[in-house]
Amino acid sequence: MRRNHCIGFIFLSLTVWSVVTYFLFLQRPLGTRFSEREAAVQQRLKELEQGVRQQSADSEQLVRQLQRTVHQRQQLAVADAVKRRVEDAEADQLTDEEKLQQEKVRQLRARAGQRLAGGAPVLAVLVFACNRVTVSKCLDQLLRYRPSAQQFPIVVSQDCAHQPTAGAIAAYGDRVFHIQQPDQSEIVVLPKEKKFKGYYKISRHYGWALNQTFFNFNFDTVIIVEDDLDVSPDLFEYFLGTYALLQRDPTLWCVSAWNDNGKVGLVDEGAPEMLHRTDFFPGLGWMLRRAVWEELAPKWPAAYWDDWIRQPEQRRGRACIRPELSRTRTFGKVGVSNGHFYEKHLKFIKLNEKFVPFTQMNLTYLLKDNYDQQFVKWVYESPVVTYQELKSGSVAHEGPVRIPYHTNDMYKRTAKMLGLMDDFRSGVPRTGYRGVVSFMYKGRRVFLAPNANWKGYDPGWS
Numbered sequence: 334m335r336r337n338h339c340i341g342f343i344f345l346s347l348t349v350w351s352v353v354t355y356f357l358f359l360q361r362p363l364g365t366r367f368s369e370r371e372a373a374v375q376q377r378l379k380e381l382e383q384g385v386r387q388q389s390a391d392s393e394q395l396v397r398q399l400q401r402t403v404h405q406r407q408q409l410a411v412a413d414a415v416k417r418r419v420e421d422a423e424a425d426q427l428t429d430e431e432k433l434q435q436e437k438v439r440q441l442r443a444r445a446g447q448r449l450a451g452g453a454p455v456l457a458v459l460v461f462a463c464n465r466v467t468v469s470k471c472l473d474q475l476l477r478y479r480p481s482a483q484q485f486p487i488v489v490s491q492d493c494a495h496q497p498t499a500g501a502i503a504a505y506g507d508r509v510f511h512i513q514q515p516d517q518s519e520i521v522v523l524p525k526e527k528k529f530k531g532y533y534k535i536s537r538h539y540g541w542a543l544n545q546t547f548f549n550f551n552f553d554t555v556i557i558v559e560d561d562l563d564v565s566p567d568l569f570e571y572f573l574g575t576y577a578l579l580q581r582d583p584t585l586w587c588v589s590a591w592n593d594n595g596k597v598g599l600v601d602e603g604a605p606e607m608l609h610r611t612d613f614f615p616g617l618g619w620m621l622r623r624a625v626w627e628e629l630a631p632k633w634p635a636a637y638w639d640d641w642i643r644q645p646e647q648r649r650g651r652a653c654i655r656p657e658l659s660r661t662r663t664f665g666k667v668g669v670s671n672g673h674f675y676e677k678h679l680k681f682i683k684l685n686e687k688f689v690p691f692t693q694m695n696l697t698y699l700l701k702d703n704y705d706q707q708f709v710k711w712v713y714e715s716p717v718v719t720y721q722e723l724k725s726g727s728v729a730h731e732g733p734v735r736i737p738y739h740t741n742d743m744y745k746r747t748a749k750m751l752g753l754m755d756d757f758r759s760g761v762p763r764t765g766y767r768g769v770v771s772f773m774y775k776g777r778r779v780f781l782a783p784n785a786n787w788k789g790y791d792p793g794w795s
């Protein structure tokens with residue numbers, strides 16, 4: 334009974350479903366529309382599916398990329414860690430002193446690359462020392478007159494490994510940067526050169542220390558000072574004021590603080606602001622730029638660097654600025670230079686004492702084009718006198734006068750009588766410019782001068 338009931342129910346249900354479905358289709362004439370919609374839905378579904386597939390492919394690629402990046406990063410991190418460990422190991426092997434030195438070099442390089450307010454230049458001061466503890470006298474003065482530690486970092490380069498001198502320099506602590514020329518090997522020289530060995534050491538020291546200052550510490554401009562120099566209160570102002578000339582005028586290759594004929598009586602003490610051009614490289618407190626050092630460094634000589642630098646191959650027609658009143662003076666050398674020269678000449682050099690505000694002054698008159706024209710006019714418009722007339726005070730004329738010279742001997746004789754330096758280097762007399770030596774005599778400006786049609790120096794004059 335139950336079974337029949339059940340079959341009857343199913344049959345009934347199917348019938349009802351068929352009828353309902355039939356009527357539903359009849360009632361809603363949507364047959365074609367429905368299949369269109371279905372197709373659109375299908376299409377959309379397909380697109381979605383494709384989209385999802387694409388996205389998943391993209392994601393996979395992204396994941397793979399990320400994995401690769403992470404892997405590379407890990408490798409780099411490992412490499413870094415290894416490198417650090419190697420450096421640490423190296424640093425461990427350095428003494429504390431060496432580490433300190435490395436740190437100082439880093440600071441010095443930062444200083445060299447620094448831009449100061451208003452584009453003011455940083456000028457390194459390189460002091461050469463060897464075995465004289467009196468270097469402290471020079472350093473005391475530099476530190477006293479230095480207007481800015483930031484603008485004028487002081488590097489003291491010491492040769493000779495002389496302990497008392499090293500101690501004297503170390504006493505300045507962080508105020509100066511102390512470096513030591515490492516090559517203390519004996520220099521082999523010809524027997525006849527034995528007594529001049531000091532000049533070989535000086536040249537080696539200069540070559541090394543200037544390389545350090547320009548190529549390792551990266552300074553662009555250096556003021557070179559030796560350990561036996563007294564300096565003038567306006568030494569820094571002088572170099573700062575003339576810096577622009579050195580930068581601007583390619584016919585200048587140095588600014589020197591020294592007047593070779595700067596003895597009392599030969600200079601105009603009332604004109605501390607007076608500057609000149611000279612074809613004679615004076616040295617003794619001078620400013621040099623990197624471009625010139627790049628030229629000189631590869632051919633730097635084994636000895637006698639100052640006379641070498643004065644040769645035409647090195648000078649190439651260039652001049653230096655020099656002051657009327659020296660901004661440096663040697664306080665006496667015991668060592669390579671002979672003491673006789675000091676007693677006879679160097680100790681009478683007049684050191685300027687007045688502060689001249691060079692940075693506030695218009696110094697463009699020293700540029701070659703401006704200077705030469707004025708200079709030639711000044712010299713050759715001056716009346717000619719003889720040494721005898723000058724000496725006896727019988728010159729009626731008030732202004733500057735000129736004493737001509739035509740030969741090597743004539744120059745030397747006259748210079749000696751006037752108390753001037755009478756030597757030549759590569760044919761150039763000391764302080765000479767276009768062959769002319771300008772100085773004071775009995776309160777009057779005098780030019781010891783060749784003919785106006787002068788054609789250049791004769792390197793044979795000595």
Ligand SMILES: *[C@@H]1O[C@H](CO)[C@@H](O)[C@H](O)[C@H]1NC(C)=O
Pocket residue numbers: 537540541544630631632633
């Ligand atoms: C200084 O550097 C120049 C150029 O790099 C080089 O030729 C010369 O040998 C160096 N001199 C010294 C003393 O190291």
Ligand SMILES: *[C@@H]1O[C@H](CO)[C@@H](O)[C@H](O)[C@H]1NC(C)=O
Pocket residue numbers: 695696697698703
């Ligand atoms: C500096 O002096 C020169 C003459 O030597 C002049 O021509 C120039 O105008 C001056 N410059 C300034 C800024 O005064």
